[in-house]
Amino acid sequence: MKKRKIQISIQRILIRHKKLERLRKKSAEKKRQRNICNNDKKNSFQEAKPKLNQYRLPRQITISAKSDFSLLEFPENVLSFIKDVENVTSVKKYQIVTLDITQVTSIDIGCISVLLSKINKLTQKNIQTICNLPKNNYCKKMFFESGFSDHMCDLKGRKILYSKTHKNLMVNRGFDKTSNQEVGLAIKNSVKHLTGVEESFRPLYSIAQEMCANSIEHANQHNKNWLFSVWYKNETDVCFTMTDIGEGILGTLKRKFSQIIKEMFLSDNKEILNRAFEKKYSSATKDINRNKGLPKIKSIADENYINNLIVITNDVLLDFSNNANSKVLNRKFNGTFYYWELNKNCIEIWKNRKLA
């Protein structure tokens, strides 16, 4: 009786094994068929790609700038130009873009910085940029003196050689990392230019680091790029810019739903940006310990350790030294641009401040 029971259970096990084996084979066959289908698809796609591109010449487009091309005086003209560049390159339509600034008669360090940042961005997207220089002698000279041409080649791919009459603009640019030492050195050189003593100026280092860190943290995840520039305006003033092409400050704010509703009726973007510098919102990361950078920048400007701080981001221009100049722009800038000045007086205010 016992033997019979054992035989039955062995038979059952064998049947189950056979069944499992059948199922395994069936599943393997299905998988094989699926792979064959997928391989066919891949092959047709891979073959099609070179055929499509084989005889296609790169598509080109020229975008012309208006004559008033100073960012701080005519921000809408510059931002409109940048927006046009964005529009023609965002859908990967054109592989070569010519930036025609031949008719420009007024420029500043702001427009040069934004233009160079945009060119960096296009380079990241493998879009070739050709830039025609201004006919106006003053503007042309400023382009060369600024160091803009240090980042460009002529049409034969050769470096443009130009001996600058002044040390003028020094540009640091980066993509996904800060350049602490280079920024620190640039600040020391600017202090030396103003006071004759090569030393660090801590408030300036702080704000440059805050701005740079913000651009890396919040800029487009895959296409980060920032540009820091120093312009030796004259013997008594040095100008700085920090530009990043990304989302802009307003795009990175984390606001409560109730705040959004309230602001829809009560505030424009200028006020919202002002509030961001006063730490009225939390960071997009939602971490409780974040969002110390913008208030730090504001406090340094309020203490007059720097002069004439201007921020252009999204559709807002914020002038910290004269709020009457702050305005909502009719052009949107997908990024953040900071401009500020340093003179000997700022350094003295810092040195003579009362320490707690």
Added chain:
Amino acid sequence: MEEQKVSIVIADYSKSPGPRYCRQGDDSGEDFYHKVLNEKFKNAFEQKLELEVNLDGPDGYASSFLDEAFGNLVFDFGLENVQSRIIIVSNEEPEWIEMIEKETYVQWEIRRKDKQNPTKTIDHEAWWRFNFANNSTERQIWINKN
């Protein structure tokens, strides 16, 4: 007489301290915490010594560098332990002491209690953390790269 405190001079670590995270740039707050501050604090804590951290000397700081370095310390050892052992010296910019003690410490203690782990942007070697359950320090890789 036996020395009652040990010290860290941040200028010895870097003349140009960087951003918050290792992936954002050199000499970051995350890097400083893992390479210097965590180990030094653990030693001072076990020997019942005070740890003096001197912020004077470098080119300057981003708030995020200091927030990440001292915040992680609070996260790993708790506010009370950190406050009782750390002395921050900043003669050039006393504002940083105020920020660290009034904001960073408090905010990171809340994070610790809420178990909101800090972000690690690279893989670090094992580091020290205070175990409140058995009142001792333990060393392991507590959080992997995010």
